[in-house]
Each structure stands twice: as structure tokens, then as C-alpha cells.
Amino acid sequence: MKMRYVLAVLVENKPGVLVRVAGLLSRRKFNIESVAAGKTGDPGITRITIEVEADEKTLEQVIKQLNKLVNVLKISNLTSEPAVIRDLLLIKVRADASNRNEISQIVETFRAKTIDFSPQSMIIEVTGNEEKMEALMLLLSGYGILEIARTGKVALLRGSKTLINNGEARENGKNVL
Amino acid sequence: MKINGAQMVIEALKKEQVDTVFGYPGGAVLNLYDQLYDADIRHIMSRHEQGAVHAADGYARATGRPGVVFATSGPGATNLVTGIATAHMDSVPLVIFTGQVAIPHIGTDGFQEADITGITLPVTKHNYLVTDLADLPGTIREAFYLATTGRFGPVLIDLPKDIQAATGEFRYPKTVSLPGYNPVYQGHPGQIARAAKAIAQSKKPVIYAGGGVVWSGAEQELLMLAEKTGIPVATTLMGLTGFPGTHPLSLGMLGMHGTYWANMAICEADLILAVGARFDDRVTGKLSNFAALAKIIHIDIDPAEIGKLVDVSIPIVGDVRRVLAELIKKTEPCHTSHWLDRINEWRAEAPLCYHQEEDGEICPQFVIEQIYRxxxxxxxxxxxxxxxxxxxxxxxxxxxxxxxASSGGLGTMGYGFPASIGMQVGRPGELVFCIAGDGSFQMNIQEMATLSTYNLPVKVAVINNQYLGMVRQWQEMFFRRRYSSVDLKQVPDFVKVAEAYGVLGLRAEKPSEVIPAIRRAIAEPGPVVIDFRVKAEENVFPMVPPNSPISEMVRGNG
Structure with a gap:
């Protein structure tokens, strides 16, 4: 059965590494919902969060194939563990003096933020899980959504456990010969 | 002492004990070729970059050592792509150096600029664009390490012109640090024990051996395991040299054009021991019917191959040679005599066959059988x-x-002839035959000049049916004989082509001329091209039609 999985992938911060990861996913026809990449506390390591729609067998292949990339240090399937998963969404919605207050109430209810106003529009920032985003977008669509930008999902394990401390990536880093 | 980047490449090659490079010069590798001018490294110059990379591939397959290639930027580099993809599909260790425009010109569409690291990303094990001279020695060290460890493969290093010219200190690292690359060599003992138990319990076991046996150098271990347990061995095209074809336990090749008995054995087997093989579609036919009754043990160094296409009962990740050596210790002789009898019945039922009439046209199979003899x-x-x-x-x-040396995964026409040059360079004392078709020989026929220049005594046997035979066969069988663009019209005259290159050309047009031509070629100290004019519309049988179960073979001929 197909479901969505969130993978955290630690990679060496080398030129082209995102292309290697994205290229692999695309040429093996893996279905990607979102990809988000950014630096970590270690300047040598980049964290890529990938949301993939797959059945279990395909997921296993995604992980194994990614592991073959020389620059990939560690992959963790955060779907199977307690994790905080967040996506940041910016929505530009049609708004004027007549309905601005109404929209602001929705924004407040969803613990979102209004970050820009113009006479005909406003921009709302919201983070959260998929359901929350969908519900907010549904409500705002009544006013006219002009544009949407999302970061794609990022995620961390709950508790003090981290990818690096619990993985072998660093120990293995010394020498493989 | 400071040396330039090009010198560093040469020094690094020496450290890696490389004595032969295959390549073709050009504007962006002038520094490299200038250093090669008086280096103690043999350079085999091809007539097309594709010829160089296939030759390096043939060299690697024949010697087990990495093939090294030089080519210039832009078209020089893009001409390598087919050869790199060929090597990648068959896990051939290559280290390829390409020139690149100077760093300030990268990304400006400069003259002879091509993004070769981008282009080869999907067909290399790994690749590098060197942008800092200080990284060069370590990069070369890593490239050789990656090409020749784990699952082998081609690694490309793109060298901008200014990096080749810049000078710096050369220190060749003794070790490499690749935190994301940790191939597993030792098989899990628990899994090996489970495999041994499954073998002991099986009544109809078959070993399915692939190219991993060859790359791992496990020929001896495979033979020992087969002989100790009495399990018959079917091989893939890539695994043909992994097990002696003359051995009583050999079933020959399985798959689309495999033997009837190998395929039937797979269909009835209760246990398949897949060794360094990857369940390619040419082997399995319709996947859901492949070895449907069998439990599958899969030994492979690449964890991603396990479970990729078929569900495996006992996966063992590790180096084939080491895993087999452990497995031999844990196995006992199996009672396979009844099973072998059953296989021999299939063998008798549908042997490989063709009919060579004494006064008829030459059968292509006859030529190959005579070369074998x-x-x-x-x-x-x-x-x-x-x-x-x-x-x-x-x-x-x-x-x-x-x-x-044969292109299995990619199926590259134009591979074999240059590959034979690499085989001969790598194993100079040996007799090398290139068995070619009249279509594919022409895809890199310019390498006749290389053969002639270096006087490499390769014997090229052109199985000349004046057709693109395999395409014609499929058109005959599946497209109602509508022969679309497969007629090669007796052009060129291969004997004259050979002579034009200063090579001995022979022709055999009658069955009685086949053996004398082969003998004459073998006796000749230099290179020879033999034009065997064979039956035009002979088909390869048996054959499993595409996407059919391998039990449903079209036997033909008989």
C-alpha cells in the first residue's frame, strides 16, 4: 500500500550533492512530494528532508539507492519514529478593508501570522502539519488565493535522540581503508 | 618540489601502478599529453574516444585491473558517454580523466565546453570536477579506490585546463576518507548458516551465477561449492566465465537465449542460489513466473540489488568470493542425482542445434563452434x-x-571490437578473437587503425549475414517479416577494409573454407579480419519471447 514517508538524509556539503540526490530519485521514478535542503550545525554536512510517496518495497529501494551515493552519510525514516514534522507555507490572499478582519480571525484561529498587508491583499505565514495547511487553504480559498509558496517538509526526531549521535556516520568518517 | 596538475596525474597513475592509458588528445588535455610524452606509461591512442573507453573496458575485464582513459573536453568527453554507460551497467572499474575548459570559463558555453560531470552523473559510480589543485591527488586516490572496491564501476575526474597547468606540492594520500561509502565484504554468519540449511533441505537446487562471480574472482569458490554440493550452475552472459562451460554441472546460460534445460531447471527448482547476479529482464523473462516454486538466496555486494526485482528469502550482502568460501565450509553434499537426471532429460529433449549442410551456406553457429574447437x-x-x-x-x-568481454547490461553495438584491443593490450601473450556482426563491427570500425598501428594480433571474425540480424529476427517473429532498415547490402567489402588498414583480410564463403580460414588467422602473427559470409536469415534459438515466462521457449531450428 502506498503511503507518504519522510526521510531525513544527511549528506556531505559538496558541490552538486542536491543534484545527485534529486537526479537519482527522478531517474529511478520515485514519487517525490517535497524536498527541502539546508545546512546543519556542522558546515560540512547538509540535511535534506525528502517526502516520498511509495509502498514499502519502493521505500526500501529509495533508501538503498540513496545509500549508494558516495556523498550520502545517513538516511533515517522519520515516519516510523516519533518526530516533529513541519512545513512552512506563505499564502497571498485577496483581501480588502471589508473582509480583512474576518481573515485575521481565521489567521488567529490557525495560529498563523499575517506578515504583509496591501490594500488588495495580505500574506499569511503558517507552519504545521498537512491537515492544518489544507484546512486553512480551504477557508482562505473563499476569498481568493493569489499565490502560494511552501518550503517542503523538515523534520526532527522527538526527544534528545539525533541522527548523528545515534548513527555511525561520524565514527566511520575517519578512514575506510 | 612543485609540479603541475598534469604531472600530478602522471605521478598518481604511477602510484596506482597504471602502466597503460587509453585515450585521444585534444585542446583541453594538452598539458596532460605533454606530460605523457616522456612518462613511463604506455598510451594506446584510439581513433575515436568511444574506442578508447571500450578498449579500457576490455582491458579491465581481461585483467581485473582498472582501465584508465584520457579524453579532451566537450566532444571528446561526450564521445565517452556510451562507453561509460556500458561499463556502469556491467560494473567495470574505469578511471576516466577528461579535460575541461579553464575554471573562469566554466558555465559560459566556452569553446568545447560540456558539463560532463552533469552528463555522466547517472552512468558513473561517482564523478568529480576538480576546482582546487590541492584536491587533485586525493581525488585521484578516491577515484581508484571507488572504482575498484565494493561493486566496481566507472569514476570520472573532470580536470579544468588551468588545474592541469597550475603548480603545487604533490602528496599522494595513503588513505581515503569517504564517510558515506562503506562496502560490506563479509557476509553475515547467521545468514550464511541459514543459506547452508536451505541448501541441505532442498531437493532441486540451482545456482544462478552472474558477473559478480567474475569481478570478485570467485571462480574457484563457485566450482568448489558446486562440486561439493552437486548443485548445477546456470550463468548469465556476464557470468559465463565464472564457471567452466565444459563441466558436467554446467547448464550453460539461462534466460532469453539460454539453454532449454537451464530455463526449465529454474522453473522447477525449489531453491535458487543467486550469486552476484541481478535478475535482469533478459534473464528472468516474465518476472512473476521466474523461479516461482523456489526459495531464493541472493548473495551480492550491492545491497540495493537485493529485493530490487524479486523477493528474497535469504539475503546475504557481501563479497561473493568471501561469502562462498564461508558457505562451502557449512554445506554438505546434497542428493541431487535424481534432479540432475531430470535436467539431463531436458538436455536430451532440446539440445542446441543447427544444420550445417556440407554444400550449403555457412551456418553462423558453425563458425563459432569451429572457433571454439x-x-x-x-x-x-x-x-x-x-x-x-x-x-x-x-x-x-x-x-x-x-x-x-561482452556488453551485457547496456547491449552496446560497437563495444566488442575496441574491447578486443584492450584485452590484447592487457594480456599480450594470449590469442584474442573478436566475434563481431557486420552491423556492429562498423560502429567502431575506425579502430582498425589502432589495431594496425600497434600491430595487435587480434583476430576479428565477422559473422557477416548482411543484416542487422537480431533486429531482423524480431521483425520476422513479431512484425510479420516487415524488414525495416535492417538490410546492410553487402557493404563494405571487409577484406578490402582490412587491407586498406594494412591488416590481413580473409574470406570464407563455403563451409569447407571455415576451418582453414580460422587456422590461417591463428597462424598469422599479426591482426586478421575474417569475413565469414553466413546464411542471411538464421535465427537465434531457443528464444523466450519478450515478457513471457522462461519455460515458454521457442525452440526453432530443430
Whole structure:
């Protein structure tokens, strides 16, 4: 059965590494919902969060194939563990003096933020899980959504456990010969 | 002492004990070729970059050592792509150096600029664009390490012109640090024990051996395991030299053009021991029917191959040679005599066959069988791709390790002839035959100049049916004989082509001329091209039609 999985992938911060990861996913026809990449506390390591729609067998292949990339240090399937998963969404919605207050109430209810106003529009920032985003977008669509930008999902394990401390990536880093 | 980047490449090659490079010069590798001018490294200059990379591939398959390639930027580099993809599909260790425009010009569409690291990303094990001279020695060290460890493969290093010219200190690192690359060599003892138990419990076991046996150098271990347990061995095209084709336990090749008995054995088997093989569609036919009754043990160094296409009962990740060595210790002789009898019934029921009439046209299979006989099976063989390749797999019984170079995964026409040059360079004392088709030989026929220049005594046997035979066969069988663009019209005259390059050209047009031509070629100290004019519309049988279960073979001929 197909479901969505969130993978955290630690990679060496080398030129082209995102292309290697994205290229692999695309040429093996893996279905990607979102990809988000950014630096970590270690300047040598980049964290890529990938949301993939797959059945279990395909997921296993995604992980194994990614592991073959020389620059990939560690992959963790955060779907199977307690994790905080967040996506940041910016929505530009049609708004004027007549309905601005109404929209602001929705924004407040969803613990979102209004970050820009113009006479005909406003921009709302919201983070959260998929359901929350969908519900907010549904409500705002009544006013006219002009544009949407999302970061794609990022995620961390709950508790003090981290990818690096619990993985072998660093120990293995010394020498493989 | 400071040296320039090009010198560093040469020094690094020496450290890696590389004595031969295959390549073609050009504007962006002038520094490199200037250093090669008085280096103690042999350079085999091809006539097209594709020829160089296939030759390096043939060299690697024949010697087990990495093939090294030089080519210039832009078209020089893009001309390598087919060869790199060929090597990648068959896990061939190559280290490829390409020139690149100077760093300030990268990304400006400069003259002869191509993004070769981008282009080869999907067809290399890994690749590098060197942008800092200080990284160069370590990069070369890593490239050789990656190419020749774990699952082998091609690694490309793109060298901008200014990096080749810049000077700096050369320190070749003794070790490499690749935190994301940790191939597993030792098989899990618990899994090996489970495998041994499954073997002991099986009544109809078959070993399915692939190219991993060859790359791991596990020929001896495979033989020992088969002989100790009495399990018959079917091989893939890539695994043909992994197990002696003359051995009573050999079933020959399985798959689309495999033997009837190998395929039937797979269909009835209760246990498949897949060794360094990857369940390619040419082997399995319709996947859901492949070995449907069998429990599958899969040994492979690449964890991603396990479970990729078929569900495996006992996966063992590790180096084939080491895993087999452990497995041998844990196995006991199996009672397979009844099973072998059953297989022999299939063998008798549908043997490989063709009818060579004494006064008729030459059968292509007859030519290959005679090459096998006249060489005693001891020659190094390269093939092109097509009917002649499958007939070689069927009728040449390989008994020596690393004696075959053939493009399996990518199926590259134009591979075999340059590959034979690499085989001969790598193993100079040996008899090398290139078995070619008249179509594929022409795809890199310019390498005749290389053959002639270096006077490499390769014997090129052109199985000339004046058709693109395999395509014609499919058109005959599946497209109602509508022969679309497969007629090669007796052009060119291969004897004259050979002579134009200063090479001996022979022709055989009658069955009685086949053996004398082969003998004459073997006796000739230099290179020879033999134009075997064979039956035009002979088909390769048996054959599993595409996407059919491998039990449903079209037997033909008989």
C-alpha cells in the first residue's frame, strides 16, 4: 500500500550533492512530494528532508539507492519514529478593508501570522502539519488565493535522540581503508 | 618540489601502478599529453574516444585491473558517454580523466565546453570536477579506490585546463576518507548458516551465477561449492566465465537465449542460489513466473540489488568470493542425482542445434563452434552485440577466468571490437578473437587503425549475414517479416577494409573454407579480419519471447 514517508538524509556539503540526490530519485521514478535542503550545525554536512510517496518495497529501494551515493552519510525514516514534522507555507490572499478582519480571525484561529498587508491583499505565514495547511487553504480559498509558496517538509526526531549521535556516520568518517 | 596538475596525474597513475592509458588528445588535455610524452606509461591512442573507453573496458575485464582513459573536453568527453554507460551497467572499474575548459570559463558555453560531470552523473559510480589543485591527488586516490572496491564501476575526474597547468606540492594520500561509502565484504554468519540449511533441505537446487562471480574472482569458490554440493550452475552472459562451460554441472546460460534445460531447471527448482547476479529482464523473462516454486538466496555486494526485482528469502550482502568460501565450509553434499537426471532429460529433449549442410551456406553457429574447437576454448573472446553474441554464449564454452568481454547490461553495438584491443593490450601473450556482426563491427570500425598501428594480433571474425540480424529476427517473429532498415547490402567489402588498414583480410564463403580460414588467422602473427559470409536469415534459438515466462521457449531450428 502506498503511503507518504519522510526521510531525513544527511549528506556531505559538496558541490552538486542536491543534484545527485534529486537526479537519482527522478531517474529511478520515485514519487517525490517535497524536498527541502539546508545546512546543519556542522558546515560540512547538509540535511535534506525528502517526502516520498511509495509502498514499502519502493521505500526500501529509495533508501538503498540513496545509500549508494558516495556523498550520502545517513538516511533515517522519520515516519516510523516519533518526530516533529513541519512545513512552512506563505499564502497571498485577496483581501480588502471589508473582509480583512474576518481573515485575521481565521489567521488567529490557525495560529498563523499575517506578515504583509496591501490594500488588495495580505500574506499569511503558517507552519504545521498537512491537515492544518489544507484546512486553512480551504477557508482562505473563499476569498481568493493569489499565490502560494511552501518550503517542503523538515523534520526532527522527538526527544534528545539525533541522527548523528545515534548513527555511525561520524565514527566511520575517519578512514575506510 | 612543485609540479603541475598534469604531472600530478602522471605521478598518481604511477602510484596506482597504471602502466597503460587509453585515450585521444585534444585542446583541453594538452598539458596532460605533454606530460605523457616522456612518462613511463604506455598510451594506446584510439581513433575515436568511444574506442578508447571500450578498449579500457576490455582491458579491465581481461585483467581485473582498472582501465584508465584520457579524453579532451566537450566532444571528446561526450564521445565517452556510451562507453561509460556500458561499463556502469556491467560494473567495470574505469578511471576516466577528461579535460575541461579553464575554471573562469566554466558555465559560459566556452569553446568545447560540456558539463560532463552533469552528463555522466547517472552512468558513473561517482564523478568529480576538480576546482582546487590541492584536491587533485586525493581525488585521484578516491577515484581508484571507488572504482575498484565494493561493486566496481566507472569514476570520472573532470580536470579544468588551468588545474592541469597550475603548480603545487604533490602528496599522494595513503588513505581515503569517504564517510558515506562503506562496502560490506563479509557476509553475515547467521545468514550464511541459514543459506547452508536451505541448501541441505532442498531437493532441486540451482545456482544462478552472474558477473559478480567474475569481478570478485570467485571462480574457484563457485566450482568448489558446486562440486561439493552437486548443485548445477546456470550463468548469465556476464557470468559465463565464472564457471567452466565444459563441466558436467554446467547448464550453460539461462534466460532469453539460454539453454532449454537451464530455463526449465529454474522453473522447477525449489531453491535458487543467486550469486552476484541481478535478475535482469533478459534473464528472468516474465518476472512473476521466474523461479516461482523456489526459495531464493541472493548473495551480492550491492545491497540495493537485493529485493530490487524479486523477493528474497535469504539475503546475504557481501563479497561473493568471501561469502562462498564461508558457505562451502557449512554445506554438505546434497542428493541431487535424481534432479540432475531430470535436467539431463531436458538436455536430451532440446539440445542446441543447427544444420550445417556440407554444400550449403555457412551456418553462423558453425563458425563459432569451429572457433571454439580450433582455439580449444582457450582464447580470449570479445563480442559485439546481437545474434553472433548470443551464438557465442551458446557455442563457445568458456573455461578460463576473464576470457570474455561482452556488453551485457547496456547491449552496446560497437563495444566488442575496441574491447578486443584492450584485452590484447592487457594480456599480450594470449590469442584474442573478436566475434563481431557486420552491423556492429562498423560502429567502431575506425579502430582498425589502432589495431594496425600497434600491430595487435587480434583476430576479428565477422559473422557477416548482411543484416542487422537480431533486429531482423524480431521483425520476422513479431512484425510479420516487415524488414525495416535492417538490410546492410553487402557493404563494405571487409577484406578490402582490412587491407586498406594494412591488416590481413580473409574470406570464407563455403563451409569447407571455415576451418582453414580460422587456422590461417591463428597462424598469422599479426591482426586478421575474417569475413565469414553466413546464411542471411538464421535465427537465434531457443528464444523466450519478450515478457513471457522462461519455460515458454521457442525452440526453432530443430
Amino acid at each position: 580450433e582455439t580449444g576454448g582457450s582464447a580470449l573472446i570479445s563480442t559485439e552485440v546481437g545474434q553472433h553474441q548470443m551464438w557465442t554464449a551458446q557455442y563457445y564454452r568458456f573455461t578460463r577466468p576473464r576470457s570474455l
